[in-house]
Amino acid sequence: MTNSLMSINVTTSGVLFDPKKIEKAINEALMNAGAFLLTELVMLANQGKNADNQPLQPYSLWYQAIRQMKGLNLTPNFQFTSSMLNSLTILSKNDKSFTIGVAGVDVNGMSNALKLEKTQRIKNYYLLRATNYLAKKTADYFQSQLIDILNRS
Amino acid sequence: MELVRVDDLKALAKTSDKLFTNADTNTVKLFNYIEKLLENELIAMQNKGFTQKQLAQYIGRADNWKKIQDKINLSTNGFLKNLFSKYKSQIDELKNIYKVDFNEADLEKLFDEMQKSFRVATDVNKLLSANSLQLELLQFGNVSMTFYTQIDTLISGMKDSFNKTFGQMKTILRTSQKATFNQIRQEYYKKLNIFDKKYIYIGPNDSLPRPFCNKYLNQIKSESEWRKLSNGQIGSAFDMQGGYNCRHMLLLVPPQKEDKNDK
Numbered sequence: 001m002t003n004s005l006m007s008i009n010v011t012t013s014g015v016l017f018d019p020k021k022i023e024k025a026i027n028e029a030l031m032n033a034g035a036f037l038l039t040e041l042v043m044l045a046n047q048g049k050n051a052d053n054q055p056l057q058p059y060s061l062w063y064q065a066i067r068q069m070k071g072l073n074l075t076p077n078f079q080f081t082s083s084m085l086n087s088l089t090i091l092s093k094n095d096k097s098f099t100i101g102v103a104g105v106d107v108n109g110m111s112n113a114l115k116l117e118k119t120q121r122i123k124n125y126y127l128l129r130a131t132n133y134l135a136k137k138t139a140d141y142f143q144s145q146l147i148d149i150l151n152r153s
Numbered sequence: 154m155e156l157v158r159v160d161d162l163k164a165l166a167k168t169s170d171k172l173f174t175n176a177d178t179n180t181v182k183l184f185n186y187i188e189k190l191l192e193n194e195l196i197a198m199q200n201k202g203f204t205q206k207q208l209a210q211y212i213g214r215a216d217n218w219k220k221i222q223d224k225i226n227l228s229t230n231g232f233l234k235n236l237f238s239k240y241k242s243q244i245d246e247l248k249n250i251y252k253v254d255f256n257e258a259d260l261e262k263l264f265d266e267m268q269k270s271f272r273v274a275t276d277v278n279k280l281l282s283a284n285s286l287q288l289e290l291l292q293f294g295n296v297s298m299t300f301y302t303q304i305d306t307l308i309s310g311m312k313d314s315f316n317k318t319f320g321q322m323k324t325i326l327r328t329s330q331k332a333t334f335n336q337i338r339q340e341y342y343k344k345l346n347i348f349d350k351k352y353i354y355i356g357p358n359d360s361l362p363r364p365f366c367n368k369y370l371n372q373i374k375s376e377s378e379w380r381k382l383s384n385g386q387i388g389s390a391f392d393m394q395g396g397y398n399c400r401h402m403l404l405l406v407p408p409q410k411e412d413k414n415d416k
Contacts, residue, residue: 031345036407038338042355061195061208068209073359082357082400083327087334090341104330141407 021153027095029145034090034098036141037134041100041127045085048075051131057124078119078127084112101128328387328397335392335403342405351375354394356401366395373406 041051048056056076059067064074078085083106092099102112120126195208203211211217342350354369356362362370365384379391386396394401 028346031341032347032407035342035345035405039353039355039404039407042402042404046355046357061192061199064205065195065208065211068205071360073357077357079357079400081327083330086331086400086402089334089337093341104334106327106330145408 022150023095025146025149025153028149029142030096030098031093032145033138033142034093034100037138038088038090038100040134040137042085042088045078045127048077050126051129051134053133076125078116078125081106084115087112324397328393328399331399332393335394338402338404345405347405347408349375351406352379352391352403353406354379354390354401355404356394356399362401363395363399365390366399366401370401379403 044051044053050056058064059074059076067074067080070080072080083104084102087102087104088100089103090098091101091103102116105111106115116128120129198208198211351373352375353373354366354371356366356370358370369382369390376391380389382390384390384393384396384399387393388396391403393399394403
């Protein structure tokens with residue numbers, strides 16, 4: 001996300017850009033990119049895809065049977081009670097970056113971060129990972145937002 | 154008693170790291186092993202002609218589930234013994250490092266603390282007899298039992314104060330926590346300089362959602378439109394989505410380049 005500025009050609013012929021305005025625009029575009037990525041991640045999860053936009057490996061047979069018994073979707077979607085995915089939010093943001101993650105615990109006291117970490121590591125169902133797919137999509141979005149914001153300022 | 158030496162501390166840290174890493178690796182092995190056993194059990198049933206739906210119905214019956222658990226428990230006991238033998242050598246290693254610095258009682262106390270971290274392994278049989286939700290959670294980590302106990306105690310205390318059942322209190326806790334994260338996201342969205350923000354109703358599409366969620370799933374509306382929609386339980390769709398235990402989220406639809414609604 002931080003390198004996307006490199007691909008923006010700002011023409012300086014006769015136009016003086018106010019550095020403060022540019023800084024403000026970057027900040028605004030970055031905020032929007034955070035919201036964009038958040039929605040993108042939840043959409044991927046609900047489509048049964050990982051951070052590479054690839055379908056997740058099917059659940060094991062026994063777990064499929066348990067999910068069917070509970071009336072849940074058999075396509076992997078990072079959700080049982082949905083406590084973990086529902087806690088996905090932008091945890092912090094500064095001038096140059098934002099951090100998206102899960103937080104809190106579910107009603108059984110299980111840490112959502114721990115659940116996600118184990119799901120990613122044990123099951124290889126990865127969602128919060130800086131893949132090329134997500135980096136490119138977010139960087140493209142950031143870039144288009146930055147141009148839009150600069151154009152209207 | 155001699156003072157603790159830096160080298161000893163480093164050695165302790167290194168050995169502890171190894172111990173916990175191995176514990177974690179072995180926990181993964183254990184759950185993979187249990188999963189494989191369950192899988193084999195279900196494959197055998199499938200070979201006998203059970204359909205996926207029949208399998209679900211089969212394990213949904215408590216007596217059948219118990220039969221499967223008993224089989225798994227028998228196989229797991231040997232596996233557990235094997236796992237613990239690996240811990241033993243590392244604990245002995247720790248004892249050797251610290252033998253000059255702690256007396257026997259201190260050592261026992263230290264090891265008691267460490268043993269608590271391995272609670273999951275010792276409680277596996279106990280957890281296997283819990284319901285399938287707990288079994289699912291069991292896959293994820295080694296903190297289950299401690300936290301189950303703490304949260305259950307908390308909820309037990311609360312249910313008396315609020316005159317609610319245990320299940321109702323869990324629902325309230327789950328729903329309030331979801332509302333909190335929803336609020337955190339909304340606070341972030343408020344800071345965005347976007348005019349006429351649109352939100353999408355997103356979440357699982359299975360047989361569980363209530364009619365309200367089914368109706369609005371994947372629909373896009375403005376804040377005011379979502380606020381006008383009552384879920385018939387607790388507040389508006391904007392604040393609480395479908396109400397108690399709802400698994401859906403309301404997320405901002407990021408403005409696209411072609412949108413002309415931006416400020």
